[in-house]
Amino acid sequence: MPRYHFDIHENSRVIPDEEGQDLAGESDAHKEAVMTGASIARDAFVSGSAQRVVVDVSEDGAPVLKVSITLEVEKA
């Protein structure tokens, strides 16, 4: 099973993933990234600690995909 690393960016703060996760393939890595981004964004947006969350997925140092979630509030 390939080992994927999920680095997390909250605004400009980066939390690197040194350990990584063994997953069956890219489609599982995609799912994991979307779910992780969504649940981190939920906490960060509600507490106001960040307005943008990015999950940067790589395998063996090579980029695989990136999930970006941004909070946009438009006041009338």
Added chain:
Amino acid sequence: MPSDAIRAALLKRLRISSGISEDDVKEIEALPIVVRQFPAETPVVRDGERATDCCLIAEGFCVRSKTIASGKRQILSIHIPGEIPDLMSLFLHVMDHELSTLTPSTLGFISHETLQKLHRRSPGIAEMFWRDTLIDAAMFREWIVNVGQRPAPARLAHVMVELRERLKLIGRAEGNSFEMPLTQEQIGEALGITAVHANRIIKQLRQEGIVELQRGRVTVLDERKLLELADFDDRYLHQSPTL
């Protein structure tokens, strides 16, 4: 494991949390218990299975969990030595969730028939088991509040503090450190988040100088910050029979 060691954690817990009488201690000491060893991460009773015994944890950690159609698992509770996590199977015969080990465990099986006779013979024990089951339900209420309402770092802090308070009762949380043998994936399953998110909050709590979780062991770095983050009120554990 000698047969009194099988019951040691259970009796220790019942003495403190239920004020068990010496006659009832003798009843429990005389209970026929079949001891079996289980490897880590192994089902003990599966969802849908018909249980014929209740299982006393003598050594090791177990979890109760439920798996949904997509294959995702929710961990419902963590269990430690001295607990009988499937006591409800005495009356609810077909399992509606799974009980499995986290770590290699020594489990003692007590047949339903034996327990039913004991219930009828000793009202004190029946009351104690009823109390245990009610506390179990109180812990599930707290678990729902935790997973449903708190942000992820607070969820983890709460589960940690609860586990520590329960380990204290059986003399297994000395000083500022205690066992919590869950992988990142299992922490994710307990808190309703992904393994990657679990990893992220474990790091956050360490960076903020609150707790360190390493190789299945929690070390508390700042007690005050931990309790504040966990929003922990131990009333729901009902650890003293006089309260």
